[in-house]
Amino acid sequence: MPGKLKVEYFVKPDAAALAARAARQFVEVAEAAVAARGRARIAISGGSTPKAAFALLADPAQPWLKRMPWDRLELFWVDERCVPPDHADSNYRMTREAMLDHVPLRPEQVHRIEGELEPEAAAARYESELRNRFRLEGAETPRFDLIALGMGPDGHTASLFPHTAALDEISRLVVANHVQNKDAWRVTLTWPVINQAASVFFLIGGADKAQALSEVMTGPRDVERLPSQLIKPASGILTLLLDKAAAALLPPADAQGYGFLEREG
Numbered sequence: 373m374p375g376k377l378k379v380e381y382f383v384k385p386d387a388a389a390l391a392a393r394a395a396r397q398f399v400e401v402a403e404a405a406v407a408a409r410g411r412a413r414i415a416i417s418g419g420s421t422p423k424a425a426f427a428l429l430a431d432p433a434q435p436w437l438k439r440m441p442w443d444r445l446e447l448f449w450v451d452e453r454c455v456p457p458d459h460a461d462s463n464y465r466m467t468r469e470a471m472l473d474h475v476p477l478r479p480e481q482v483h484r485i486e487g488e489l490e491p492e493a494a495a496a497r498y499e500s501e502l503r504n505r506f507r508l509e510g511a512e513t514p515r516f517d518l519i520a521l522g523m524g525p526d527g528h529t530a531s532l533f534p535h536t537a538a539l540d541e542i543s544r545l546v547v548a549n550h551v552q553n554k555d556a557w558r559v560t561l562t563w564p565v566i567n568q569a570a571s572v573f574f575l576i577g578g579a580d581k582a583q584a585l586s587e588v589m590t591g592p593r594d595v596e597r598l599p600s601q602l603i604k605p606a607s608g609i610l611t612l613l614l615d616k617a618a619a620a621l622l623p624p625a626d627a628q629g630y631g632f633l634e635r636e637g
């Protein structure tokens with residue numbers, strides 16, 4: 373898709389402040405989606421970074437538990453490790469422990485990827501779940517209201533890892549992807565689905581992400597090596613929620629911690 377990508381970034385001093393900013397983003401985007409469309413269909417990533425934000429959403433001492441329109445939410449995952457849902461590596465398990473066990477979501481509002489199945493079977497079942505929930509016809513792509521992404525130090529996002537087959541998949545909604553250097557299977561949304569979302573943000577913290585983030589956002593296009601460069605929302609805007617350490621190599625943010633850049637392609 374031609375045209376520059378507008379990237380706005382919000383830099384917070386530390387991990388705790390970043391988690392609070394992420395919790396706010398989840399709630400504000402969900403509230404706006406419910407106001408506009410009557411519901412909020414959100415796909416979340418796993419890993420470690422979002423855990424603190426999920427815990428804040430579930431914390432009764434925080435404003436978010438009361439503000440989030442839980443009854444209008446449909447929760448999906450961006451990706452999952454091919455492990456059972458109670459496995460230590462399961463994104464679903466991390467989310468259940470940090471949030472799902474403590475918030476008023478009904479089971480039918482939670483659409484996990486069945487990591488316990490054979491990878492291809494898990495991908496196929498999740499794709500049909502998306503088709504059903506979004507009532508998709510033919511080649512339609514689901515339009516999530518929000519997709520929350522993380523990024524690895526290698527520039528991967530979702531389970532779109534460098535030099536893996538999933539980077540070339542543009543017709544399916546969900547694929548199983550073998551990650552050589554982890555000798556592991558993952559199931560992931562494909563990048564065209566992510567780019568179709570009404571709102572997309574990256575939640576990235578830690579000094580170990582600074583180099584990759586800088587290359588992804590300001591370096592030459594090299595999507596095989598830096599798959600996060602595939603993320604170019606149809607809205608033309610990409611939001612980054614960062615801590616100072618992760619943002620260290622980006623153009624400096626202003627005194628309020630707000631930064632903006634435009635990326636070719």
Ligand code: 6PG
Nearest residue numbers: 417418419420421522523529530
């Ligand atoms: C996963 C995630 C993955 C994650 C990044 C960052 O299944 O691991 O979906 O894309 O967002 O690897 O992970 P951290 O937040 O743990 O650094």
